[in-house]
């Protein structure tokens with residue numbers, strides 16, 4: 534699945550690495566649990582009969598003027614971590630790039646919002662000459678987290694090793710490529726980074742894993758088991774959503790249903806998701 538669009542002068546495309554359909558959609562109750570501050574009754578009331586989450590893997594390709602940059606790279610081919618039945622559902626990014634006329638081997642840059650495997654694994658072998666970009670705190674965290682089990686660190690370490698000298702460690706508030714800016718979205722991981730595309734007065738805010746489901750706009754305090762620092766993730770989510778709503782900045786959300794593009798509106802003390810740009 535490919536969705537072409539523009540941000541000012543920038544040609545962009547959302548390219549899906551995969552999006553499981555029923556019966557393979559993950560249960561909402563795995564994302565929002567009593568341990569992450571969401572009592573079962575509150576979840577079922579808010580979800581209004583829905584029990585699963587349509588989890589997209591929406592990579593963004595953008596022609597930057599310094600070559601094509603890909604923002605997050607999906608799970609890649611041959612990923613069996615969610616069970617063998619789901620493996621064929623992922624790993625479409627490279628084919629999608631080719632279909633869009635953007636050969637993976639010509640890709641100039643891969644920009645990681647963070648180093649979880651569903652964002653990095655697709656980049657391990659596909660982009661042999663591309664530069665990688667990840668926040669310095671993200672790289673440092675995974676390198677230094679020796680107390681974590683190897684299975685949790687391995688995907689990040691593999692990505693760091695795969696890019697080697699081609700990996701650039703960045704900070705928040707940098708223009709890392711022409712028209713591509715980093716924005717503080719820390720909390721989900723220590724260096725979780727939103728990416729702001731800006732050209733000719735138009736913008737797109739790619740929020741990475743700042744939320745997984747529109748339920749987290751209506752309930753910004755809802756966390757998931759994958760949020761490293763729960764309170765910081767909530768603060769970042771509220772700040773990014775308030776910015777997007779108040780300045781009407783179009784948003785790209787990696788895990789929302791393809792293509793994951795929409796607008797944010799204020800809704801009482803919380804927010805609402807309006808799909809489409």
Ligand SMILES: [Zn+2]
Pocket residue numbers: 649651652742787788
């Ligand atoms: Zn993710």
